[in-house]
Amino acid sequence: MSIKVYISRDTTAVSLGADKIVAELERQNENIEIIRNGSRGLFWLEPMVEVDTAKGRVAYGPVQKHDVESLLASSFLQGASQHELYLGLTEEIPYLAKQQRVTFSRVGVIDPVSLDDYRAHGGLTGLEKAIELSSQQIVDEVKDSGLRGRGGAAFPTGIKWQTVLNAVSPKKYIVCNADEGDSGTFADRMLMEGDPFCLIEGMIIAGLAVGADQGYIYLREEYPVAHQIFNEAIEVAIAAKLLGSNVLGTGRAFNLEVRLGAGAYICGEETSLLESLEGKRGMVRAKPPLPAIVGLFGKPTVVNNVLSLASIPDILANGASQYQGYGVGRSRGTLAFQLAGNIKYGGLVELAFGPTLKTLLEDFGGGTRSGRPMRSVQVGGPLGAYLPQEQWDTSLDYEAFTAIGAVLGHGGVVAFDDSVDMAEQARFSMEFCAIESCGKCTPCRIGSTRGVEVIDRICNNEQREENLELLEELCDTMINTSLCAMGGMTPFPVQSALQHFPEDFNKQANSVTEAAEHA
C-alpha cells in the first residue's frame, strides 16, 4: 500500500508553491499517493504537507521545494518528528483545535472532487433528510436555526426562503452569490475549492425548499482555481445523478451552472448580480420589489451567499437546534472569520459568534507580520469601518458591531501596522467607490469623486475647517440617499478613519513634524 500524502490545491497553497512540492515529491518517491485536498486555512503554514499515519494526519510546513529531500531523509512518510518543519498531528495544531469548524468541517480534510469522500464525512445526510420533509418543514428548519445571510447584510435566511416559497410562479431560481469581492475575504473561495459538494448540496436543498429547479453560481473571474474545482465537482455530481432531472431518484429536478463575473465589484450586490446574470450591465435595481418576488428574469429568486448555502446541509443533518446552540444574542451559529493583511498567522478561523476582536487578532493572529505595533483594523471589507485599539474589545456579533457603527460583513479582518497612513486609506475608500460604482445613483457616482477631492484638500490644509464640514455633509448624503450599500457604506471607513485617526489628515503639519524630528 502506498502512503497517502495530502497537499492542498487551494489558491493560497498553490500561490506559495504547492504544485512544485507535488512535482518534487513525485520525482523523488514513487511509493506515495498524493491527494490534492483543500486547505485547512492555516495559511502561514502553507504549503503544508500532511502524511496519513496510524495516529492520524501529521503535518509539515511551510514546505519549500528544497525541503523535500531532507523531509524524505527524515522518514517523514512515517510521520517522524525530527524534521524542523514537523508540526505534529494536524488536528492538534492549536489554531485549528481552538476553532468550531461547522461549515468548514470538511475543508482541507477531504478530496474536494471525490463524492465518496464527501459521503464518508457526513455529506448528503442533510439532503437525504430534506427529501423526507415538506418544503415548509425545510424552511422552518432554516428559520429555527437562526441563520442569517453570511454575505454581509445578515438578513434572516429562513425568512427570505419563506418569501420565495410563498411566491406563486411556475419558475423560480436559486442564485448563489460567489462574487466575493471584499478585500480580506477568502472564505467562499476556500469552501468552493475545498468542499464544493457542500455548496451543491445546500443549493439543492434550497431548491427543494422553495420549489426551484435551476441554480446559478455567480463566481468572480478573479478565482480561476475555484472555477476549475467547482466545475469538476458539478460534472461528478451530474454523473452521480445528484444533479439533473432526477435528484437522487426523487423525481425532482435540479440543475446547476457556474457563471463568471467580469471584474465588477458592484456585482456582489444582489440586484446588480441578477442584472449581470441576465447579460446586462451590472446596474443596481431599486428595491422593492425584492428579488425574492421579482428576481432573476423577473421570477422569484433566492439570492444567498456561498456560506449561507453551505451552512444548510449541516443544519438539516444535525438539526436547527444544534446550529442555533452556537453564538450569542441574535447572532446564531458560527462565522468564518478571515485573518488577513499585516498579520502574523493569517488564515481562516471559524468560531461561534461572541469572542472579542482582540481574541482573534492576538490569540489567533499573533499580532502583525511586520512585527511593528498594530494600529488599525478594517473589519467587513472595503465598506467596513477602521477600528482603533480602543474598540478591539468589541464582541464579534452583528449587534455589537452595529452598536459601534461598524459591520462584521462577510467576516474579513484586515490588520494594519503603525506605518499605515489613515488619510490615504480613507482616500482609497472613496477612490474605490468611484472606480466600482455602477453609476446609477448620483450620491455614489459623483459623491465618491468629490470625496477624493475633498480629502486631498483637507490633507493639504486648504480651508481645512470648511472642507472637514463638507466631507461630513457629503458622507451624510451618501449614507442616506444612495441606492445600495456601495454608496451607502463607503463613508463608514472614511468617517471612522477621520474620527479615530485625525492626526493623519494633515500632511503639511506632519511633514513639519517629520522635518523637526530629522533635524
Added chain:
Amino acid sequence: MTELASATDQTATLNGIIESHRHLEGPLLPILHSIQQVYGFIPDPAVILMAEQLQLSRAEVHGVISFYHFFRTTPPGKNTLQICRAESCQSMGSRALEQQIKQRLKVDYHQTTADGEITLEPVYCLGNCACSPSIRVNDQIHGRINMDRFEDVLDELLTVAVEVKL
C-alpha cells in the same frame, strides 16, 4: 485575399461561439468570456454579430462590454499581469510594490511592455489576503510578492515563452 480569408474565418469562429451559447439563459456574458478566451479581447466585428443574433442593439452590447473591467476591446500582450490594489495588499506594502513593478516593466496600468510580453492591469482582490501582497499572471496567482520573488516569476514566465517559440 488572405485578409479576406481570415476575416471569413473570424466570422465563422465568432458565429460558432455565439451559436453554442444561444440556448443559455442570459447568454451575453458567457459569449463575451468565450470570445475573449479565444482572441484575448472582443474584436469589433463580434459586437455586430452578437447584436444581430441576440436581437440587441449594438449600443446595448457595447454598453455591457464597457461596463465590466475584465472585457477589453484591444489585444493584450502575450501575458496579463494583475497587481492587487485592495486593502489587504496595501497593508503589506503593495503601494510601493506597484510603483516598483511599473518602473521595472516601464509601463503603467492598462499598458503593454514594448516587447509585447506583458500587459499590466490593476485588480481588486484575488482572495489570497492571508498572504499579501498578491499578483496574478494569467491564471496563476502568486502570494507574498516582493521584488525578488517578482523577478523569479518574471524569469519563469519569459523563459517558458522562449521555449514555446522554439
